[in-house]
Amino acid sequence: MTDTESAALAVEDLSLVIDGAQILRDVTLGVATGELVAVIGPNGAGKTSLLNVVSGTMRPTQGRVALHGRDVTTASPARRARRGLGRTFQTSYLFLGLTVLENVRLAAQAKGQRFGGLWRAPGRSAAALAPIREHLARVGLDGARNRPAGSLSHGDRRKLELAIMLASGSTIVLLDEPMAGVNSEDLPSLMELIRDVQRDTDATVVMVEHHIDVVLELAHRVAVMHHGALLAFDTPENVVADATVRDAYLGEPL
Ligand SMILES: Nc1ncnc2c1ncn2[C@@H]1O[C@H](COP(=O)(O)OP(=O)(O)OP(=O)(O)O)[C@@H](O)[C@H]1O
Numbered sequence: 485m486t487d488t489e490s491a492a493l494a495v496e497d498l499s500l501v502i503d504g505a506q507i508l509r510d511v512t513l514g515v516a517t518g519e520l521v522a523v524i525g526p527n528g529a530g531k532t533s534l535l536n537v538v539s540g541t542m543r544p545t546q547g548r549v550a551l552h553g554r555d556v557t558t559a560s561p562a563r564r565a566r567r568g569l570g571r572t573f574q575t576s577y578l579f580l581g582l583t584v585l586e587n588v589r590l591a592a593q594a595k596g597q598r599f600g601g602l603w604r605a606p607g608r609s610a611a612a613l614a615p616i617r618e619h620l621a622r623v624g625l626d627g628a629r630n631r632p633a634g635s636l637s638h639g640d641r642r643k644l645e646l647a648i649m650l651a652s653g654s655t656i657v658l659l660d661e662p663m664a665g666v667n668s669e670d671l672p673s674l675m676e677l678i679r680d681v682q683r684d685t686d687a688t689v690v691m692v693e694h695h696i697d698v699v700l701e702l703a704h705r706v707a708v709m710h711h712g713a714l715l716a717f718d719t720p721e722n723v724v725a726d727a728t729v730r731d732a733y734l735g736e737p738l
Contacts, residue, residue, distance in 0.1 A: 591649075654687070
């Protein structure tokens with residue numbers, strides 16, 4: 485168990501109540517630097533709400549969120565981004581009319597602005613584009629750099645989102661269903677890519693995902709949510725063996 489004091493990302497006693505409905509209840513967990521944690525749970529369990537509270541688009545009713553030991557509970561999403569937090573969404577947020585390269589360039593540009601304009605936004609020279617093309621090559625999309633993002637398959641759009649994360653310099657990354665809408669034949673390569681990028685960059689990753697088989701293979705630890713509470717937070721092996729977790733999934737095998 486990661487001490488929440490030393491964790492890259494920590495939430496403590498987090499509760500969220502909206503219009504009298506308890507969406508999150510007393511969630512406490514710490515994610516270590518370089519750890520890949522998957523959040524699973526039945527529909528409506530509170531997984532996306534947890535990401536919303538961590539990224540700052542929702543304020544918790546009670547509890548605390550910390551990034552690298554610094555309290556960000558009341559900080560804006562932009563301030564959290566400056567602390568290295570990045571996020572993808574269930575529905576893609578790409579600029580579909582812009583090229584693949586332009587999408588990554590915008591992320592790099594936003595990073596430049598985040599760091600107080602100490603360096604100019606990347607221009608269009610070959611030298612300025614080199615790191616962007618490296619990120620694209622990393623996810624296997626350099627050959628598609630001049631295509632509109634809207635012409636990519638779902639799987640390639642997810643890869644582009646990873647390139648955007650790389651370009652934005654995020655060190656703590658929240659991925660909301662990165663496999664959603666991806667063809668089953670593209671799942672293994674996307675899974676490998678997430679694993680490789682995470683390992684190479686030593687990023688801390690928290691991933692909400694419904695593909696349980698993928699999760700069990702990829703994650704170092706799995707957080708299981710049920711009715712807004714954290715039911716289990718353990719290694720994939722221990723989570724699979726946990727009778728309470730099986731019950732939460734109505735006896736379905738994990
Ligand atoms: N802004 C909101 N106002 C009211 N209820 C909300 C709000 N956001 C989420 N909820 C409710 O909170 C509960 C948890 O929703 P959430 O989207 O976090 O679950 P989830 O585990 O991500 O589900 P799924 O797997 O279906 O995406 C649901 O019952 C949802 O209807």
